[in-house]
Amino acid sequence: MTRHHPLRSTALATGLALAAAAVAVHAATIRISCGSVGQELELCKHSAEAWAKQAGHQVQVVAAPNDASERLALFQQLLAAGSDRIDVFQIDVAWPGVLANHLLDLKPSAGGAETQHFPAFVANNTVKGRLVAMPWFANAGLLFYRKDLLEKYRLPVPATWAELGASAQRIQSAERAAGNSRLWGFVWQGRAYEGLTCNALEWSVSHGGGSIVEPDGRISVRNPRLAAALRQAAGWVGTISPTAVLNYGEEESRGVFQAGHAVFMRNWPYAWSLGQAEGSVIKGRIGVAPLPGDPGGRSAATLGGESLAVSTYSRQPRLATELVLYMTSAAVQKQRALAGSFNPTRSALYQDGEILRANPFMGELAGAFSQAVARPTAATGSLYNRVSNEFWNATHDVLAGRRTPDDALAALEARLKRASRGERWN
Structure with missing residues (x-):
């Protein structure tokens, strides 16, 4: 019969416990x-x-x-x-x-x-x-485009938003007449969320309409250049962009573009590798360029x-x-x-x-x-999310036709002034 020494047994048990703890x-x-x-x-x-x-x-x-x-x-x-x-x-x-x-x-x-x-x-x-x-x-933000379609219609990569609208409409109309009924000219992120703030900030800055809240704390949304930018974007909805774009995020717009159903797309760089992957119907037919600007403004990417x-x-x-x-x-x-x-x-x-x-x-x-444009996080600090929420909702109202740009921006300015009361921006 084997005898176990109590001290040895205790030492063994302690060692096992320490090993278990170490594990x-x-x-x-x-x-x-x-x-x-x-x-x-x-x-x-x-x-x-x-x-x-x-x-x-x-x-x-x-x-x-x-x-x-x-x-x-x-x-x-x-x-x-x-x-x-x-x-x-x-x-x-x-x-x-x-x-x-x-x-x-x-x-x-x-x-x-x-x-x-x-x-x-x-x-x-x-x-x-x-x-x-x-x-x-x-x-x-970048502009993705169908190289093959621009080459087919002998059109350059658009340098301004007006050129993008004209090229999108021309290609969309011609392709639909030829039987490609599902093609749209331009897809982007139009849902009421942070992605719309990014898109609309690009429209605003490229039109010279400001950055929502400027570095010195000035609220700059109520101006005719931003109003013009929003009016232009609202004109895309239902013409060169599907009405469903008002519910698109990044993946919805990418899905339409990658399925071959759009000429132009605004999105982030991640869409490149997915569009070029094996099995993508547009592999080898994608171009990437800076986003368009506007005469008197500049190209802006959030x-x-x-x-x-x-x-x-x-x-x-x-x-x-x-x-x-x-x-x-x-x-x-x-x-x-x-x-x-x-x-x-x-x-x-x-x-x-x-x-x-x-x-x-x-x-x-x-x-x-x-040269990318930063959102006004430094100026607004902990209140940025509220500012962005107000901005994207006002923009969405204009895009959906619920308010005119002037009315929406006047109301937005008032809400942002109330939000900033007592804070370091005015």
């Missing part, structure tokens, strides 16, 4: 919320799982709503409750000021990595001296992009920060550029030959990013 610590799970527009979710999972395998931990990728407004509302709800359900948040370029109080300062852990990203993005993500998010990918931030309520802040630094590294940003045409936020990658061969427009349209 439990080793197998920490980090939860990251990623967007799901286009290939976002797929590529996020790929990179997060690669980090987990390398670091010896686990990740859980949580899908977020496509609609940016819905996603922000969800994040605000979770953070306001002090929830630890998500460790890492994918946040829009317009949100650092809104969410900053709930996000960790990443700079002490970054080891200077932030200096490799576009300074404008780092500045955008720095709130009261704290780097609350690390840039992940850049965005700017600055977009996403960053990764760590919640102050995370139970694993160190590991969550390590995941963020990995996900925003040069290697991962290059992989995302090659696989999904996501624009890096690291300037050095714009000299990478592999990236430029896969995404020729990244080199040709680099100016679109350096």
Whole structure:
């Protein structure tokens, strides 16, 4: 009969308990919320799982709503409750000021990595001296067009909105007469959400109509140039754009364009790789250009992009920060550029030959990013979401024919003045 020494048995039990505890610590799970527009979710999972395998931990990728407004509302709800359900948040370029109080300062852990990203993005993500998010990918509005159709009708890439309207109407009419009854001239993001703010800001700035709230705090929406821009856009609905465009987000407009049912599309760079993928009916027939401008104005592309931030309520802040630094590294940003045409936020990658061969427009349209127009987040601070909500609703009313541009902008100005009372902008 084998006898067990009590001390040895106790030591063994203690050792097993410590080993189990070590395994439990080793197998920490980090939860990251990623967007799901286009290939976002797929590529996020790929990179997060690669980090987990390398670091010896686990990740859980949580899908977020496509609609940016819905996603922000969800994040605000979770953070306001002090929830630890998500460790890492994918946040829009317009949100650092809104969410900053709930996000960790990443700079002490970054080891200077932030200096490799576009300074404008780092500045955008720095709130009261704290780097609350690390840039992940850049965005700017672009014009996608059917090269084959412009060549067929011997038309140039439109340089102004008026030229776009004329070319869209000409091609749409001729193609429909030839039997292509489902073709539309121009698709864009017309639903009442943040994407409409981006579109309408481009129309406004390119017409010289201002940026909603100017850097000095002045509310600039009530002016004839913005009114003219909205009137022009409203004229597209039901003529060169389907009435359903008033319910389109990024994916709805991409779906129409990629199915071969539109001549022009306003969208973000991610649409390039999907349109060029195997099985796409328009593969090899897509062109990309800066968005049109207007005589007396200039071409304007709304600055977009996403960053990764760590919640102050995370139970694993160190590991969550390590995941963020990995996900925003040069290697991962290059992989995302090659696989999904996501624009890096690291300037050095714009000299990478592999990236430029896969995404020729990244080199040709680099100016679109350096000259992109920022939404008025700095001027409006924590009230930006309210300002944007008021702006997109006023714009949607005009596009839907419920109000004239002049009436809508007068009412918008009054609402923004009420919203700003007591704040640092006027």
